[in-house]
Amino acid sequence: MTKTDYDVIVIGGGSTGTAVARDCAMRGLSTLLLERDDIASATVGTCAGMISSGLKYMEEPDIVDMCSAEVVHFNHIARHIIAKDPILTPMLEMSDLSTGGNFAEEYSKRAAERDVPPVLFLTPEDSLEIEPMLNPEIIASMYFEEFFIDPFRLCLLQALDAQRHGADVKTYTEVTDILLEKGAVRGVKVFDRTTGETSEFISSTIVNATGPWAHKIAALAEAPLELRLNKGAHVILDRRVVNVGIVTKAVDGRMIYLFPHENTVLLGTTALDTWEDPDTLTASHDEIEYLIKSMEWVVPSIRDARIIRTMEGVRPLIATWKVPEDDVTRGYEIVDHKTDGVAGLFSFTGGKLVMCRHMAEAVTDLVCEKLGIESECRTDKEPLPGNEDDVDVLALAEEYGISQHTVERMRARRGTETRDILALTRDHPSWKSTICTCEPVIEAEVRYSLRNEFPQTINDLRRRLRVGTGPCQGTFCTYKVAAILAEEKELDSSVANLELLNYLAERWKGKRPSMRGQQLAQEEVVQGLYACVANLDRVVVNYEPGPWEEDA
Amino acid sequence: MELETDVLVIGGGMAGLAAACSAADAGASVIVVRKGHGATADSSGAIDIAGYLPGGNTPFQSGREGLRAITGLFPYHPYSVLGQESTETGSQFEKALERVEHSVNMLKKWLSGTPAETIGSLERNISAVTVLGTSKPTSLLQKTMLPPDWDDDSILLFEGFAGNPDFNAVLAAKTFMAERARVGEPPKKIADSELTLSPFGKPYNVSPVEIARHLDHPGGTAFLADSLSKDVERTGATHIALPPILGLKTPAENRRILEDRLDVQVFELLSFPPSVPGLRLLRSLDNTLAGLDVRILEAHEAMNYEQSGNRIVRVQCKTHHRSLDILPDSVILASGKFIGGGITGSENGLSERLFGLPVVSEDWTSTDGIRPQRLTRPISINSRGHALFACGVAVDMHLRPLDGSGNTFAENLFSAGSVLAGYNYPVEKSGLGVALATGVFAGTNAAHALQEE
Numbered sequence A: 001m002t003k004t005d006y007d008v009i010v011i012g013g014g015s016t017g018t019a020v021a022r023d024c025a026m027r028g029l030s031t032l033l034l035e036r037d038d039i040a041s042a043t044v045g046t047c048a049g050m051i052s053s054g055l056k057y058m059e060e061p062d063i064v065d066m067c068s069a070e071v072v073h074f075n076h077i078a079r080h081i082i083a084k085d086p087i088l089t090p091m092l093e094m095s096d097l098s099t100g101g102n103f104a105e106e107y108s109k110r111a112a113e114r115d116v117p118p119v120l121f122l123t124p125e126d127s128l129e130i131e132p133m134l135n136p137e138i139i140a141s142m143y144f145e146e147f148f149i150d151p152f153r154l155c156l157l158q159a160l161d162a163q164r165h166g167a168d169v170k171t172y173t174e175v176t177d178i179l180l181e182k183g184a185v186r187g188v189k190v191f192d193r194t195t196g197e198t199s200e201f202i203s204s205t206i207v208n209a210t211g212p213w214a215h216k217i218a219a220l221a222e223a224p225l226e227l228r229l230n231k232g233a234h235v236i237l238d239r240r241v242v243n244v245g246i247v248t249k250a251v252d253g254r255m256i257y258l259f260p261h262e263n264t265v266l267l268g269t270t271a272l273d274t275w276e277d278p279d280t281l282t283a284s285h286d287e288i289e290y291l292i293k294s295m296e297w298v299v300p301s302i303r304d305a306r307i308i309r310t311m312e313g314v315r316p317l318i319a320t321w322k323v324p325e326d327d328v329t330r331g332y333e334i335v336d337h338k339t340d341g342v343a344g345l346f347s348f349t350g351g352k353l354v355m356c357r358h359m360a361e362a363v364t365d366l367v368c369e370k371l372g373i374e375s376e377c378r379t380d381k382e383p384l385p386g387n388e389d390d391v392d393v394l395a396l397a398e399e400y401g402i403s404q405h406t407v408e409r410m411r412a413r414r415g416t417e418t419r420d421i422l423a424l425t426r427d428h429p430s431w432k433s434t435i436c437t438c439e440p441v442i443e444a445e446v447r448y449s450l451r452n453e454f455p456q457t458i459n460d461l462r463r464r465l466r467v468g469t470g471p472c473q474g475t476f477c478t479y480k481v482a483a484i485l486a487e488e489k490e491l492d493s494s495v496a497n498l499e500l501l502n503y504l505a506e507r508w509k510g511k512r513p514s515m516r517g518q519q520l521a522q523e524e525v526v527q528g529l530y531a532c533v534a535n536l537d538r539v540v541v542n543y544e545p546g547p548w549e550e551d552a
Numbered sequence B: 001m002e003l004e005t006d007v008l009v010i011g012g013g014m015a016g017l018a019a020a021c022s023a024a025d026a027g028a029s030v031i032v033v034r035k036g037h038g039a040t041a042d043s044s045g046a047i048d049i050a051g052y053l054p055g056g057n058t059p060f061q062s063g064r065e066g067l068r069a070i071t072g073l074f075p076y077h078p079y080s081v082l083g084q085e086s087t088e089t090g091s092q093f094e095k096a097l098e099r100v101e102h103s104v105n106m107l108k109k110w111l112s113g114t115p116a117e118t119i120g121s122l123e124r125n126i127s128a129v130t131v132l133g134t135s136k137p138t139s140l141l142q143k144t145m146l147p148p149d150w151d152d153d154s155i156l157l158f159e160g161f162a163g164n165p166d167f168n169a170v171l172a173a174k175t176f177m178a179e180r181a182r183v184g185e186p187p188k189k190i191a192d193s194e195l196t197l198s199p200f201g202k203p204y205n206v207s208p209v210e211i212a213r214h215l216d217h218p219g220g221t222a223f224l225a226d227s228l229s230k231d232v233e234r235t236g237a238t239h240i241a242l243p244p245i246l247g248l249k250t251p252a253e254n255r256r257i258l259e260d261r262l263d264v265q266v267f268e269l270l271s272f273p274p275s276v277p278g279l280r281l282l283r284s285l286d287n288t289l290a291g292l293d294v295r296i297l298e299a300h301e302a303m304n305y306e307q308s309g310n311r312i313v314r315v316q317c318k319t320h321h322r323s324l325d326i327l328p329d330s331v332i333l334a335s336g337k338f339i340g341g342g343i344t345g346s347e348n349g350l351s352e353r354l355f356g357l358p359v360v361s362e363d364w365t366s367t368d369g370i371r372p373q374r375l376t377r378p379i380s381i382n383s384r385g386h387a388l389f390a391c392g393v394a395v396d397m398h399l400r401p402l403d404g405s406g407n408t409f410a411e412n413l414f415s416a417g418s419v420l421a422g423y424n425y426p427v428e429k430s431g432l433g434v435a436l437a438t439g440v441f442a443g444t445n446a447a448h449a450l451q452e453e
């Protein structure tokens, strides 16, 4: 019989919810994590992954302290999925300098604990030597270093680690109601998106970690909750326009950035208040042009690169009104709805990826206190899966006859698991075949993920493996991945073909707003393969348009 | 350096090569400049004439039926333009049919005896089978790709190759079978299997082109037959579907060896790029042109042009090591769409690259200043298609591009293939057919224009 009673139910499988589930499970609570879609399928998957020392919130020293400490913790528990990037802030005029002072001081104060150098001020010559693509007319720049984490892997590893500590993790399970009894929560009602069935889970403690949907979940318990929802766009370009990160002032004086990531760069971000359903959002032309125009001043060649996709996410900010988005605190709050007459329900507002472990610790303390359990938080001490040991990429590449680049990319997702994945190719040498050439990803990793990481769709595999995230955006790997998925999960051909179409639709969502230049040729290839040759525009499947395809 | 020629063809895909062949056939001296591989090299081995109306779900029974529907409904479709010369009502279709039929016959002649030898007609569409196990209507196929006849007792084996993830026999077989069961047609029994072929050295990242090269080597196909025999025995297969790997040089011969040794019928599936059939087609046409004394200048990009009065008199071409001026009497623009590089687009709208011709949409309305996103639909793969892929240049009844005021841009400039507006090949399934027919017509027109002088 399936278990239905839990000490705590966590709703939401983003950075916050997975961190909470991990903490609760590690402290010995029987824990259930419920996510309506896949792990990391919402806001966290659209973020830059910068675990920032606090560039944007220097006015809030407590938060800067907290973030700086969190970076140290992450480097301890998850260093295999973290990379450090140098960053320049090129300045074109004196007024650009005004932003520098306070930041440099605050950053440098905490540099040593993070093992990075203090902020350096560079001459134009030195700046251009570090990054030749900068506008030669710059008058100075600041140099500092920040850490970046793979947000998808972080969430997944937190969820897997929660499982290892006894938690149940249910994806594609949507909370549709909160059961109440005498001024307290009694459990939740859920809808299984895969089977279409409804059921109930019982617990007197519920953590609402649903990011920009938190007010909707609170409303199910008739508890009031206010958020300031603020959307942000990213643009991904097909080449390393720059080799170091760039932070600069946008057309309206906000700060924006350009971060190199593998063979691509990430340009972001905008900040616009929104009242839309986050599921329906795509990047707008204005947002794309705002970002490119702003970055063009300091990196004049940016328009030469091909935009391969855009993404749009919604920040669940603490409700502070009549101030610009930039002035809203970057901190988080935990709302105990007991005061609203709903005991046992805790909701998050605000927060960031970098704070997710901290947020989890705080709420788990409250949960333990409520349940009368004394247990110490260990999430900052015990490594996440894959971080147990160093991995010798060169030796593995040689042992298996696979390129170093391929093995290094796998290591950056997998850490020590790399060894287990490569070992699969001993019995199945053909699994060394490259499935996604852009990233690259080999067949063994696809199979490993399907067997161990509970993906349901190709899009889920993308989050776990990065298949289809490179310059061709899944043109050449989607049908190959669909076939492996069908084989491993014994899918009907109609389900497999529907899966394929769903993934093409998901990629299209991000590509369509920015269609231009070489991307048009890429798109003609997609139509050539899947419509012209495969005739999938005519196959009989029950395709359901996504929320963003409504006007179809 | 300067070169003189009667006809200069810009672009070496299906449209450009067909134009060059027909101009040379008509006696003109011809030079082709080709920047690189376009969409033709990616094509799957089928030559589509007309499969569907955009948005429609019932396939045309024949190319002829498709031409009739298209010329009746879409006056700006290239097929309709082919029929425009005829002023009598209702006979546009007949004129178009005549021209398309003529070009199909020419193509069959050009490809006869080559590795891309092609069969089929405008009288009956063929249901071709793809590497995904889906089917699509097409008019002509490379000979080795024609699905054989089967009956209720036939057993069809889908055979894949270990380490070649381009083709998954398990899913292809399932998809094909489900479709057959739905329409209630044979074959009724299907099997799948995967071969591990050791002669390639490594059992992973095996490309179809590599396998094809191997089969062209002496003994390569016989070895494949031996390897296949176990699977044939085990499954009792009467027919085998292979990804298109039967060789770049002698596919028909290789197929015969397999069929003789295994006593089964063998055919190849339509492929995705890297496409062995696409390469066969391109190489075969290249060879035909060589036989007609046509020069193909590879890696030459037409960069600029000079006009004198109403004529193009000079086209400047560039490779990485030299530049070359060609002085043509007639020019054919066959530079393809986005893949070929004939049309490009920015956030400020679409443009034709070389002559700066205005780009129009399906119904020849201007796309000036429209950003590409607005020419697309929210759903990526849909049967109506995206207007974006029907955009291109507008032409007069001789396939001469029009300028912004609807006048002929230059009296000696013709155009053909996917640089043209008015048809949406991914959903219509009309890509190579339009390229072929407009190519042949443009080539003939360019050659005739010379004689008129």
Ligand SMILES: Cc1cc2nc3c(=O)[nH]c(=O)nc-3n(C[C@H](O)[C@H](O)[C@H](O)COP(=O)(O)OP(=O)(O)OC[C@H]3O[C@@H](n4cnc5c(N)ncnc54)[C@H](O)[C@@H]3O)c2cc1C
Residues within 6 Å of the ligand: A011, A012, A013, A014, A015, A016, A017, A034, A035, A036, A037, A038, A039, A040, A041, A042, A043, A044, A045, A046, A047, A048, A049, A050, A051, A052, A173, A174, A175, A176, A209, A210, A211, A212, A213, A217, A231, A232, A233, A234, A268, A269, A312, A313, A314, A315, A316, A350, A351, A352, A353, A354, A355
């Ligand atoms: C453009 C942008 C850039 C950013 N960059 C950074 C950065 O560089 N560094 C940083 O630290 N932070 C960054 N952030 C902020 C950070 O991404 C978010 O604050 C954080 O990831 C939010 O995580 P979450 O888990 O709270 O929310 P989410 O990731 O949105 O997770 C909530 C989950 O709840 C699920 N859910 C909703 N309703 C239900 C239901 N009824 N039943 C079950 N499940 C449900 C959703 O499906 C979703 O998966 C950025 C944000 C944006 C928008």
Ligand SMILES: Cc1cc2nc3c(=O)[nH]c(=O)nc-3n(C[C@H](O)[C@H](O)[C@H](O)COP(=O)(O)OP(=O)(O)OC[C@H]3O[C@@H](n4cnc5c(N)ncnc54)[C@H](O)[C@@H]3O)c2cc1C
Residues within 6 Å of the ligand: A524, A525, A527, A528, A529, A532, A533, B010, B011, B012, B013, B014, B015, B016, B033, B034, B035, B036, B037, B038, B039, B040, B041, B042, B043, B044, B045, B046, B047, B048, B049, B273, B300, B301, B302, B303, B334, B335, B336, B337, B339, B340, B341, B342, B354, B416, B417, B418, B419, B425, B429, B430, B431, B432, B433, B435
């Ligand atoms: C993946 C895929 C599969 C397809 N499969 C099929 C199929 O099975 N059947 C079918 O009927 N259709 C198919 N099509 C469609 C078909 O391939 C195209 O419609 C057709 O090939 C277009 O031919 P074209 O000669 O007009 O253009 P292209 O083949 O693109 O040729 C354009 C040529 O022009 C050259 N060029 C461009 N600019 C210049 C310049 N300035 N100077 C010199 N050279 C230049 C390019 O390098 C290229 O050689 C497919 C398309 C794709 C993308």
